[in-house]
Amino acid sequence: MLTLLGVAVVVVGFAVRLNPLLVVVLAAFVTGWAAGLSPVEVLAAFGKAFNTNRYVSATYLILPVIGLAERAGLQERARTLIGRLKGVSVGPLLIVYLLFRQLTAALGLTPIAGQAQTIRPMVAPMAEAAAEAHAGALDAATRQDVRAMAAATDNIGLFFGEDIFIAIGSVLLMVGFLATSGIVIDPIHLSLWAIPTAVVAFAIHAGRLILFDRRLRKRAAA
Amino acid sequence: MIGLSVVYGLAGLVFAAFALLSAPDRTNRKRFGNVLFWGLVATSFLAGDCLGDLGNGVLVLGLVLIAGTGQLGRGQPATTSPDERKALAARFGERLFIPALILPVVVAFGVLVLTPMRLAEGPLLDPKQATLISLALAAVIATGVGLISLRQPLLSPLQEGRRLVDTVGWAALLPQMLAALGAIFALAGVGQAIGALVTAWIPMDARLTAVAVYCLGMAGFTLVMGNAFAAFPVLMAGVGLPILIGKFHGDPAVVASIGMLSGFCGTLMTPLAANFNLVPAALLELPDRYAVIKAQIPTALPLLIANMVLMYVLAFR
Numbered sequence: 001m002l003t004l005l006g007v008a009v010v011v012v013g014f015a016v017r018l019n020p021l022l023v024v025v026l027a028a029f030v031t032g033w034a035a036g037l038s039p040v041e042v043l044a045a046f047g048k049a050f051n052t053n054r055y056v057s058a059t060y061l062i063l064p065v066i067g068l069a070e071r072a073g074l075q076e077r078a079r080t081l082i083g084r085l086k087g088v089s090v091g092p093l094l095i096v097y098l099l100f101r102q103l104t105a106a107l108g109l110t111p112i113a114g115q116a117q118t119i120r121p122m123v124a125p126m127a128e129a130a131a132e133a134h135a136g137a138l139d140a141a142t143r144q145d146v147r148a149m150a151a152a153t154d155n156i157g158l159f160f161g162e163d164i165f166i167a168i169g170s171v172l173l174m175v176g177f178l179a180t181s182g183i184v185i186d187p188i189h190l191s192l193w194a195i196p197t198a199v200v201a202f203a204i205h206a207g208r209l210i211l212f213d214r215r216l217r218k219r220a221a222a
Numbered sequence: 223m224i225g226l227s228v229v230y231g232l233a234g235l236v237f238a239a240f241a242l243l244s245a246p247d248r249t250n251r252k253r254f255g256n257v258l259f260w261g262l263v264a265t266s267f268l269a270g271d272c273l274g275d276l277g278n279g280v281l282v283l284g285l286v287l288i289a290g291t292g293q294l295g296r297g298q299p300a301t302t303s304p305d306e307r308k309a310l311a312a313r314f315g316e317r318l319f320i321p322a323l324i325l326p327v328v329v330a331f332g333v334l335v336l337t338p339m340r341l342a343e344g345p346l347l348d349p350k351q352a353t354l355i356s357l358a359l360a361a362v363i364a365t366g367v368g369l370i371s372l373r374q375p376l377l378s379p380l381q382e383g384r385r386l387v388d389t390v391g392w393a394a395l396l397p398q399m400l401a402a403l404g405a406i407f408a409l410a411g412v413g414q415a416i417g418a419l420v421t422a423w424i425p426m427d428a429r430l431t432a433v434a435v436y437c438l439g440m441a442g443f444t445l446v447m448g449n450a451f452a453a454f455p456v457l458m459a460g461v462g463l464p465i466l467i468g469k470f471h472g473d474p475a476v477v478a479s480i481g482m483l484s485g486f487c488g489t490l491m492t493p494l495a496a497n498f499n500l501v502p503a504a505l506l507e508l509p510d511r512y513a514v515i516k517a518q519i520p521t522a523l524p525l526l527i528a529n530m531v532l533m534y535v536l537a538f539r
Binding site: 001003004006007010011014017019020021022025027028031032034035037040042043044045046047049050051052053054055056057058059060061062063064065067068069070071072073075076079080094108109110111112113115116117118119120121122123124132140144145147148149150151152154155156159160161163169170174175177178181183186189190191192193194196197200204205208211 | 233236264282283285304316318325350354360369382387392394397400404415419446450458473474475476480482490497502506514528536
């Protein structure tokens, strides 16, 4: 049971908003100590795992081109585009994006969109402009809500689309794990059974986006 | 074969540029913290394999020390003003979308066309990392096209990249750090300990309780581990295989698939899934670090309940 102390460190550390990097290292040392490892052994194991997981941070390679396009006015252009589509409201806009993200992820095209690629430079400014068109200038809290909702829509579309693709990491993990337990399964079955949840996820989030849209209008009218 | 080493080399050079360009930036009082922090990241990418395990561990301590003591500032490289951007946007028009559209097109090309291609000595791209390699290739091509078609200064991609990476700050490294923590958890057997706890204390005589324990377990476990991949083997071995599939004869495909998707509901609610939940909040410059999570919870909870209903109905046909 002592090994669970590390989990407790993470939960408490994040709850009291300590610097998360500090929390992570602290949790690693506590967990290692509970498992009977010396601090040096923990440091080496952590360093090794940090090194093998560099691919996680390699995705920041797209930041330069996004910044470049922003420097030349991409966010502003995305806003004007929405201004020209008269009547497009933030709810329907994000619903279309949700559908796009789910469908492309289901085809295995997960990296064609994302928080840095599409949300920050295009979708969030478009959503803000669409909200402004109906609700006038946004106060700081509303602006944060709109941006956060755009980011949430990307994650939800990605998570509940990607498992429909047969060669995605999670599907391969399931096939592999079941195989070691003596259950041989064709990945296509796992993909097919991801569809019901994908449909429900779309319905729930699209419904929330419509309510979100209404709430913004009411806030503006009040 | 083109593998990860090419991508790491490129990433190392880009982070080294972020570090070097931070040095003369007098708008940032803590600029030397930034030089050190991004310099260490560059070192990790360029020389991580030569540092040894302990060397990498010390490098991590350095990163944590700089970030934890608040020595990382935010650079403000010279850039276009809001009014200039409006004027440029009007001048370039739809051309501005070209670099952003090149990204998905090249990634799709890489995944669909380049990945199956083979040279005499083997595949052209390392099949395990094909998407990341495609993404790196797309970033290089899009930057080149953007520089020319939008007529921007040669250094501007690196300066603007530095602005964005400083906006994200230490949170940029959090996903990789959490992945490493996951490895320590696995080493110490944290997953098995939680799994044992769940299965020992909750009676699962009824099919409904078993489905609920399994789905809630996937979500809850993902919540504390930050990753549904870590939760799956534990819950599948503890509840899925022996009880849902063994005792109640559930369809393994349904149990596995909907179980994983229940885990994803947990991913939407945890700060430990930093790349999805915390990095975007920083990228969008939201004052509340947890704003994205708060926006996701009202979708995640009903969806989790829906998953339990779906599994109960579909797995035992």
